[in-house]
Amino acid sequence: MSARDGLTHVAVIDPPPLRRQGVGSPEQEVPPPRTIATCSSEEIHLPSLVELDSELMLVGYNDSSLSRIFVLKLADLASGRTVPVDTIGDNVLFIGIRNLSVSSCWLPSIGGNSIVCFHAGENYLAQYHLVTGSWSPAGDGHRQFW
Structure with a gap:
């Protein structure tokens, strides 16, 4: 993932193509990174990638005030849609x-x-509750993690 020109780019590096036995050089070239999704840095601030139930999510802030977090599915971004995820279920x-x-x-x-x-x-x-949009200190019930 990289940010340049006001855009956040998510790229993948594909494995080198399989070579047939006896054909091609012993050193296989790794293809260059391929951008699979792009979104405006204004749409998502300080983005991070995380896997949730075998799906990649982009997690970041919805504006420069850094007051609200939102989650986007990478698959949606790859198809040109910026649709915030309403819920991540029973996950943290x-x-x-x-x-x-x-x-x-x-x-x-x-x-x-x-x-x-x-x-x-x-x-x-901090702990951010995605549905209510509320922040609280992260803790285990007895002490806070900081």
């Missing part, structure tokens, strides 16, 4: 240095439909 997305999704049944103090990330505007580890 962790966005940061590494991104991952976890079922909320493994995290009883963090409800589903939540995104845990460093709140860029307020400087704390």
